[in-house]
Amino acid sequence: MPSRSRLAAPLEIERPGRRRTARTAGAPGSATEAPAAAPIHDQVYDTLKTAIVTGQIVPGRAVTLRGLAATLGVSPMPVREAIRRISAEGGLVIHPNRRVSVPDMTRARFDEVVAARSLLEPEAAARALPHIDAARLARIRAADDDIERALETGDVEDYMASNHRFHFEIYGAARSEVLVPLIESVWLRFGPFMRLVYGRFGTAILIDQHERAIEAIAARDEAGLRAAIRADILDGMNEIGAASLVD
């Protein structure tokens, strides 16, 4: 085990040509599809969130403003906003010392995560089902294939990314503005923990329950999809929780 390693990955931020310059010409119609250069704090947010969800940041290890800013090559300001945002989503905790870190998992919190997932995700899947077209189903299958491959090779990081893609490719079929953000928030909370567990025990304990879900989607079987998602969550999570959480 890598003893208390720092960031597992470089954690770099994409900063393509500043692009702040823009249109002065007042071309009226021309349907100005504003490229709307993403603010730096948004990019930091994305980078940091990905790092958390894929378990690149060790729970408990402090995340410092200036440290992150230096790593990403930006000023502390956008980092501050990104951290505040992710904290609100549950991906980081701010201790009474005002120190920031990825929260570590407890038995109680794990139970709540399982409960929230098994409540929200089948519902989101059921609501998304009518909006899953052929192209999306193909992407879902592709994600599942990636999962299978990652399970064979034992690539934890790849597995987690593909698993995330599989689930949210389903839930995102209907433009959800409430359920999916809530689910995203839950994933943000258990992502680091999953990574930790997989790193310790390997992905061998995982059973791929996704085939049932894919079949249910193809058959437009809402109840079947609900059951498949629920089974996937409960199987995976309970096995993980039992294997690693003592209380």
Add this chain to the structure above:
Amino acid sequence: MPSRSRLAAPLEIERPGRRRTARTAGAPGSATEAPAAAPIHDQVYDTLKTAIVTGQIVPGRAVTLRGLAATLGVSPMPVREAIRRISAEGGLVIHPNRRVSVPDMTRARFDEVVAARSLLEPEAAARALPHIDAARLARIRAADDDIERALETGDVEDYMASNHRFHFEIYGAARSEVLVPLIESVWLRFGPFMRLVYGRFGTAILIDQHERAIEAIAARDEAGLRAAIRADILDGMNEIGAASLVD
């Protein structure tokens, strides 16, 4: 000229003594019970969140950094952090113009809110039930009494505050770190809308379903509590939605 950014309420921020001066003398003793002065951005967060949840800010009306800062008597900086935080929780939306406002309700979003509430809140109540002691039950009853009184007088603001207190006094019995924050996020999303509806139709359409919940708590009847909470949500929300949302 405060004619423009006029908020329904003063929206003042509590700023007790906390002057920047403070301890220059190194006098270590004096038992400094670190009150851990709350950061300004936290106070702004509380103030703003309350304002949103009680419907003091009109959906669609832009919330500006400098405007809020001036109203609260602070610099734009802590306001920025508070806004970022509340946006992450769904209480504000940041438009592509980067303008910030309270999101207005749509039929689709309302359906999702109802779904999320009826999934999460009965579960949170059931989990909290074993931890509800006599003192808390008394507070719950008191909140219900306040609701009754508010319904009689037609005081919308009081009703909303008491209703919020009633629900979260229940859910908060067990220190929940996942479900309750999620529920809070959902309330943040429909609070302004409720206020709007009540303001238009009055609180007459409300039926108090809380008596069932209180009885179930007293009887330690988990299934009964789940059903009561669910009925409360569905009755109230569906009536409101039917009365005001056309699509």
Add this chain to the structure above:
DNA sequence: CCTGCAAAAATGTGATCACATTTTCGGACG
């Protein structure tokens, strides 16, 4: 070898400034 403890470094917070964009306003033109 450990324990205090003061100095030094680091951290979060808040304010202010600069700047590009967006919005608003006022007047000229059709």
Add this chain to the structure above:
DNA sequence: CGTCCGAAAATGTGATCACATTTTTGCAGG
């Protein structure tokens, strides 16, 4: 009287500085 357009005001974003507090370090004394 309505429509456009340019100037002026306002807004969000990012950087930098100041400061109180926390954490770490270094070194003395037991």
